[in-house]
Amino acid sequence: MAERERGPRERMVFSAAQLIRRDGVTATGLRDVAVHAGAPRGSLQHYFPGGKEQLVNEAVEWAGRYASERVARFVAAMPRPTPSRLFAAMVGQWVEEFTSAGFERGCPVAAATVDCADSVASTRAASAEAFAAWRRPIARELAAMGVPARRAAGLATLMVGSLEGAILMARAERDVRPLRTVARELGPYLDSCALQSG
Numbered sequence: 183m184a185e186r187e188r189g190p191r192e193r194m195v196f197s198a199a200q201l202i203r204r205d206g207v208t209a210t211g212l213r214d215v216a217v218h219a220g221a222p223r224g225s226l227q228h229y230f231p232g233g234k235e236q237l238v239n240e241a242v243e244w245a246g247r248y249a250s251e252r253v254a255r256f257v258a259a260m261p262r263p264t265p266s267r268l269f270a271a272m273v274g275q276w277v278e279e280f281t282s283a284g285f286e287r288g289c290p291v292a293a294a295t296v297d298c299a300d301s302v303a304s305t306r307a308a309s310a311e312a313f314a315a316w317r318r319p320i321a322r323e324l325a326a327m328g329v330p331a332r333r334a335a336g337l338a339t340l341m342v343g344s345l346e347g348a349i350l351m352a353r354a355e356r357d358v359r360p361l362r363t364v365a366r367e368l369g370p371y372l373d374s375c376a377l378q379s380g
Contacts, residue, residue, distance in 0.1 A: 191229045193219040198241035203290040207238055207297035207305070238294060239308040245290040246312025253319040265324055265376050266369030269341050273365040276349055277358045285353045291316075292346055317342055328376040337375060344368055 188196060197218035201210040212234055216223045230237045256271035257263045279287070291312045298305035320338035325331050344364045351360035 190219070190221050190225055194221055194226065194229060194237065195240045195244050198237050199245050199290045202238065202241055202293050203287045206293045212237070235302060235304060239305055242291055242294045242305065242308040242312050246315035249316040250319050253323060257323050263323065263327055265327055265329060265337070265372035268320070268323060269369060269372055270365045272341065272345055273348070273361050276352070277361050280352055280358050285356050288349050288353055289346060313342060333375055337372060
């Protein structure tokens with residue numbers, strides 16, 4: 183959805199996700215979200231009566247949906263989808279962002295998990311569901327590419343876990359090398375899982 187098409191509520195959820203991925207949950211204040219979204223501060227209470235916790239959870243849920251929808255777009259853009267090409271596309275999105283915009287922003291789901299997993303049960307649950315929402319379409323696409331159904335979910339977890347780890351290392355090192363490394367090293371293994379199904 184283009185930003186100009188978002189209503190005020192959606193703009194605030196989007197803004198919260200963007201600020202969380204840059205600053206983390208703890209450093210993201212409601213006033214910051216209102217300013218980023220160009221919304222009156224009072225509208226936060228109207229749309230999010232559960233306060234910051236509700237807004238953070240909805241931002242995390244948005245991020246999970248966004249990642250899930252990207253999987254379908256990546257596959258649709260491939261003339262001949264393979265597991266390694268799907269993973270390369272997932273990685274490539276982050277390589278492109280870090281190369282063009284710098285290393286200040288990571289994954290909002292990971293940021294919320296790190297900040298809240300021990301203290302806010304609802305955000306921990308929202309983060310777990312966001313990761314699951316991302317893994318499900320990956321597993322479906324892998325199965326469609328010939329990965330046995332009993333292995334597809336595990337490989338989806340491997341792909342998301344490898345990507346998230348590489349994102350963290352790339353941000354720490356200020357270098358996209360970890361991302362390129364996981365794509366190069368994991369790609370042949372992913373493709374071999376599909377080949378074994380035949």
